[in-house]
Amino acid sequence: MxxxxxxxxxxxxxxxxxxxxxxxxxxxxxxxxxxxxxxxxxxxxxxxxxxxxxxxxxxxxxxxxxxxxxxxxxxxxxxxxxxxxxxxxxxxxxxxxxxxxxxxxxxxxxxxxxxxxxxxxxxxxxxxxxxxxxxxxxxxxxxxxxxxxxxxxxxxxxxxxxxxxxxxxxxIDVGVPGGQVLGGLGIIGREPARGLGTLGAGERPVIAVFEIHDPSLDSRLARELTQYLGARLAEHGRFRVVPDADLRVRLSEDKSRTYDPCIDDRCQIEIGKAVAASRSLSTRVLRVGTTCTVSSTLFDLKTEAAETAASVRTACTQEGLLDGLDQVAAKLSAK
Structure with a gap:
């Protein structure tokens, strides 16, 4: 033919x-x-x-x-x-x-x-x-x-x-001592959180943890690291964490755009309010050579001002980033 x-x-x-x-x-x-x-x-x-x-x-x-x-x-x-x-x-x-x-x-x-x-x-x-x-x-x-x-x-x-x-x-198994698995990322021998700054369930602020901004990470790994940070914050008992999937759906429905571009503080504050959170967490990774700085800023959505922040220096490997997120979660939960 x-x-x-x-x-x-x-x-x-x-x-x-x-x-x-x-x-x-x-x-x-x-x-x-x-x-x-x-x-x-x-x-x-x-x-x-x-x-x-x-x-x-x-x-x-x-x-x-x-x-x-x-x-x-x-x-x-x-x-x-x-x-x-x-x-x-x-x-x-x-x-x-x-x-x-x-x-x-x-x-x-x-x-x-x-x-x-x-x-x-x-x-x-x-x-x-x-x-x-x-x-x-x-x-x-x-x-x-x-x-x-x-x-x-x-x-x-x-x-x-x-x-x-x-x-x-x-x-997936998150927060289990001795060997955790987060999506495709293996986490071996990580210690459980100690519950720093634990408040009563009725007093705990609701926090929207937005995706970690690091242009060097592929989207899948960035999402898994963000989920890990949210799990560690919830494990400390200081915050109640809005599910990652709820943030994605709310942004898609209310803002007519995808989840990924919401990296500026103004956008995250607006979406945090839309999911009934009282706090939003913005996290960025700065790479200089083989050293990375993980910085998280906690915003009070009522005043729309930064309430506190935490930053640590760590290696730029996946294991180093996990250690950095552990330290950031502990610092924020202790404040």
């Missing part, structure tokens, strides 16, 4: 067409109720809780026969008859006979090629050249407090998928 279409293009009897279509994809998670986000060339968007149906747009490029598909076999057939008639009407070995036979031979060859191609294309549907998502292959990510994140990347070869997308999340 492709060879026939390629020859047909030489005779201008086929053309390429682009068709845009939309299709719904079902996304489910185990356990149900996880927050689902989608990333593509347009950015990252939080879609809501699973199970959820997502509408995707994709483009199909096809080869299709044009209205002039029968022009080539028709004209070549007529020229074949004309050349044959000219040859028969001329005397043998004359210029007229030679010209007639040449015309009949050339036109007949074109007719023998174009006629079956026209028959095949007329009887068949269009042929797909390529398919692809308008914004590139989407990536789905599911997250839930207490569970590792799960991702799935759709194939660009066959959009849309014929089967539902299933994302399986696994429980």
């Amino acid at each position: 492709r060879a026939a279409l390629g020859l047909c293009l030489l005779f201008a009897c086929a053309d390429t067409q682009r068709h845009v279509a939309r299709s719904s994809v079902h996304v489910e998670t185990n356990p149900p109720g996880a927050y689902v986000a989608m990333s593509d060339s347009a950015g990252t968007r939080t879609l809501g809780r699973s199970p959820i149906d997502v509408e995707l747009s994709y483009t199909t490029e096809t080869w299709e026969a044009t209205s002039g598909i029968w022009w080539t076999p028709g004209i070549s057939g007529a020229l074949t008859l004309l050349g044959t008639g000219l040859a028969l009407a001329s005397d043998s070995n004359t210029a007229g006979m030679v010209a007639g036979l040449s015309l009949a031979g050339l036109a007949g060859s074109v007719f023998l090629i174009s006629f079956p191609i026209a028959l095949v294309l007329t009887a068949s549907d269009s042929t797909v050249i390529s398919q692809g998502y308008d914004l590139g292959p989407p990536t789905f990510e599911a997250s839930l407090p207490g569970y590792s994140t799960a991702t799935a990347v759709l194939s660009s070869a066959e959009p849309p998928p014929s089967q539902p997308i299933h994302l399986g999340l696994h429980p």
Whole structure:
């Protein structure tokens, strides 16, 4: 079929067409109720809780026969008859006979090629050249407090998928002495918190812990380190911590943008208020050579002013950053 279409293009009897279509994809998670986000060339968007149906747009490029598909076999057939008639009407070995036979031979060859191609294309549907998502292959990510994140990347070869997308999340162990696991990051031999500055449950401030800002970290590791910092703060007993997934959904719904760009203090104060927190925590990592400084600033959302801060110097390794976050959590909880 492709060879026939390629020859047909030489005779201008086929053309390429682009068709845009939309299709719904079902996304489910185990356990149900996880927050689902989608990333593509347009950015990252939080879609809501699973199970959820997502509408995707994709483009199909096809080869299709044009209205002039029968022009080539028709004209070549007529020229074949004309050349044959000219040859028969001329005397043998004359210029007229030679010209007639040449015309009949050339036109007949074109007719023998174009006629079956026209028959095949007329009887068949269009042929797909390529398919692809308008914004590139989407990536789905599911997250839930207490569970590792799960991702799935759709194939660009066959959009849309014929089967539902299933994302399986696994429980993570945070705050267990002797050996902890946070998502894909191993934490070995870390001591439990001592409960510095513990207040009664009714007196503990609610804190929104925003994602650690470090351009050198990939987004997955930054998120896991942020979850670890929140877990250590909650373990000390000084604060009640807003779930990370709640911050993402609130920012997506109320601010019409993704979670990642909310790195300035003003944005974090606004979102902290939206999730009914009384404090927000902004954390940044400054790298100088092999040394990193981890700095966290705690904002009082009522006064919109910095209440306290904590900073430590540590190695820029993953283990060093974990140690730094431990120290920051302890300092903030002791104040």
